Amino acid sequence: MSSPTPPRADSRLPRWTPEDLARAKRDLVERPDHVRDVVVVGAGITGAGVARDAAMRGLDTLLIDASDLAYGTSSRSSRLIHGGVRYLEQGEIGLVFEALRERTRLYTLAPHLVRRATFVFPSFAEDRLQPWKLSLGLSLYDLLGLYQSPRHRRLSPRRARELEPLLRGDGLRGAVAYEDAITDDARLTLATIQSARASGADVLTYEPVDSLARADGIHVVTLRDGTLIKSRAVVLATGPWTGSRLLGSAGDELLTLSKGVHLVVPASSVPVAAPVVIQVPGQRRILFAIPWGARTYLGTTDSAYEGDPGAAGVTEGDEEEVLALVRRVLPGATQTSQVLSAWSGVRPLVAGKRRGNTVELARTHRIVENDDGVLAIVGGKLTTYRAMAEDVVDRVVSVLARRGMETVTPARRCTTHQHPLIPTDEAPHPDADSEVGRALARRHGATAQVMLRAIDDAPALAEKLVDDLPYRWVEVQHAVDYEGVRHLDDLLRRRIPLALTDAQLGGGVMRRVATMLADARGGSQRDIDEEVERYCALTETETRRRPRP
Ligand SMILES: Cc1cc2nc3c(=O)[nH]c(=O)nc-3n(C[C@H](O)[C@H](O)[C@H](O)COP(=O)(O)OP(=O)(O)OC[C@H]3O[C@@H](n4cnc5c(N)ncnc54)[C@H](O)[C@@H]3O)c2cc1C
Structure with a gap:
């Protein structure tokens, strides 16, 4: 059992190279009798938050994902905090209060990752929520946010169109x-995991957990390749993959x-000045048109899903649905042919008891x-991940105490x-x-300061990956050196x-990036070809x- 030490958060970002990932696995295999305090399964935002919290409390923590970190829902959200x-309409006052807190x-903990924006929420004659009702709801929103942000403003039609000229x-x-x-979302997850590592957590990626068992009060976690890991506590944070396979009947x-x-379109197709909220006629749901530099993204839909959460693709019908809803409010907006990329989460x-209508299901966690x-x-939200983690790690600490393993x-x-x-x-x-x-x-x-120092040594790293997007080669090099x-x-x-924003979906640079990765990993030409195909x-x-290409 590790002793209760204060968090040893590093003042510098620890390196995290492909070699570090491989070493974490080797260390695990070489120490089969090592008993962790907690193993967290799933490195989406929820597992990331749990690992960070546990490590900061001084618990010996291991975080494992079957794929890359943020591979699941946590890189496929609407990207809103x-x-x-x-x-509010669903009466989820507690959830809204917690999320606003x-x-x-997060404005303070991750200022560059959580950016304030003014959202414009219009109302048309045919809409369910008329301006007075929106204003009433937003008054409650301001109150639940304890007036920590500027209060909402009610806008006349003329003022609304001055603010967002694209509005019908x-x-x-x-x-x-x-x-x-x-x-x-993906970088918020990454930053949370980097912080967990800086506080002492170990992280394994591309290692699916196959089964869980318990013997003599100790949990045994078995990876797909047969590696066994012992732990005093196990937390599953497997998002949409959570079910009876690892949890037994409790997961049914x-x-x-x-x-x-x-959907992602060029900003010139839907040049919104600010995020616009769009009501969906006849339904209690909304979607967004959000400016994203040289792009705008549009979404989302909400439909019942069954099957592998990693394989939920985008259909032609999905695209038509989103574009039709956007065009009603922002006429003259984009054509299907202008969609550059898309994602699906x-x-x-x-x-809940009300099966069939996922729009009405609460976003609270359990x-x-x-x-x-x-x-x-x-359950839960990207926004509430830190509070969710606090809740579950409190529970871990009390479970360990109950078993006489922890005070x-x-x-x-x-x-x-x-x-x-x-x-x-x-x-x-x-x-x-x-x-x-x-x-x-x-x-x-x-962390930009670290990248600027890398540019001092190799000025070509300041060049952009593609002309019309802000990403630079130094970010690729940095990802290889520090981002697992x-x-x-x-x-x-x-x-x-790049797969979401570039007109070629990264095709113009993928071979060069794969080569940098192969150089860092010690790979061959065949590895490069395989990576590109994958x-x-x-x-x-x-x-x-x-x-x-
Ligand atoms: C379309 C959409 C829009 C959303 N928009 C917002 C928003 O704007 N704001 C907001 O706050 N929330 C939003 N959410 C909700 C939010 O994205 C999710 O609540 C959150 O990302 C869930 O994170 P998670 O870590 O629980 O799950 P995931 O991110 O899915 O992570 C689960 C992880 O578990 C791993 N895993 C699964 N099985 C195993 C195994 N056997 N062994 C090892 N690892 C395993 C997976 O590989 C995956 O990485 C949205 C969700 C969707 C779908």
Whole structure:
């Protein structure tokens, strides 16, 4: 049992190369009798938060994912850190309060990853929610947010169109403007895991957990290749994959899955000045048109889903549905042929009594414990991940105490709300205020200083990957050195979202990036070819489009 030590969060970002990933597995195999305090299965945002919290409380923590970190729902969301305006209508006051509190915390913990934005929510004659009702709801939203953000404003039709000229004029009754935040879901997950590593957690990727057992009070986690890991506690954070296979009967019918699709178009096709909220006629749901630099993304849908959550693709019907809903409010908006890319995610919703309509299911989380004492955390939101983690790690600590393995001491209390996700004490580089420095800081916060130093040694790294997007070669090099990358899609889909934003879906650079990765891993020409083929196949499954060299 590890002793209750204060978090040893590093002041510098630890390196995390392909070799470090391989070494973590070798260490595990070489120490079969090592007993962890907690093994967390699933490195989406939920598992990332749990691993960070556990490690910061001084618990000996191992985080394992069957694929890359954020491979599942956590890289396929609407990318909002929000209270969830629409949950007010469902009476989810507690969820909205918690989400708004977490939004405020994340502004401080991860400022470059959680950016404030003013959302414009219009109302047309045919819409269910008229301006007075929107304004009433947003007054409650302001109150639940404890007035930590600017209060919402009610806008006349004229003022609404001044703010967002693309809005349809005909039938526009008015709008409200309010604050929420936009994030990069995959990078928020990555930053949380980097913080967990800096606090002592070990991380394994591409290692599916096949089974769980318990003997003499100790859990035995078996990986697909037969490797055994011992632990005092196990937390499943497997999102939409959670079910009876690892949880037994406690996992039966625990979740209802719902698919949501987003489309990416050139900003010139839907040049919204601010995020626009769009009501769906006849339904209690909304979708968004969100500016994303040289692109705009549109979504999402909400339909019941069955099958492998990793294979939920985008259909032609999904694309037509989203575009039709957007065009009603933003006429003249895009044609299907202008869709550059798309993504599709599966929500792991806690099953309710009202089967069939996933729109009405609550987004709250639940902790389940099976007869063997395995804990699972399901449901919830990207926004509330830190609070969800606190909840489950409190439970881990009390489970360990119940089994006489742990005493709750002040050092075991949650401190995740007190520490920034990314170390902030990197010395400023003289070029911090240059165009490149500012562009990198926008995406990487204080870590941009590390990248600027890499550019000093190799100036060509400052060049862009593709002309019309902000991503630079230094970010590729940095991902290989610090971001736990194993495969090409880790890099071009989740560390840098080229598969979602580039007109060629990363096809123009994929071979060069695969070569950099092979150099770091000690791979051959054959590895490069395999990585490129794997990337093209995965991108086609997800986006319905194949990268073009
Ligand atoms: C379309 C859509 C839009 C959304 N928009 C928002 C939003 O704007 N804001 C917001 O707050 N929330 C949003 N959400 C919700 C949010 O994205 C999810 O609640 C959250 O990402 C779930 O994270 P997770 O870690 O629980 O699951 P996941 O991210 O799916 O992670 C589960 C992980 O478990 C791993 N795994 C599975 N089985 C095994 C195994 N046997 N062994 C090892 N690893 C395994 C998987 O590989 C995966 O990486 C949205 C969800 C969807 C689908």
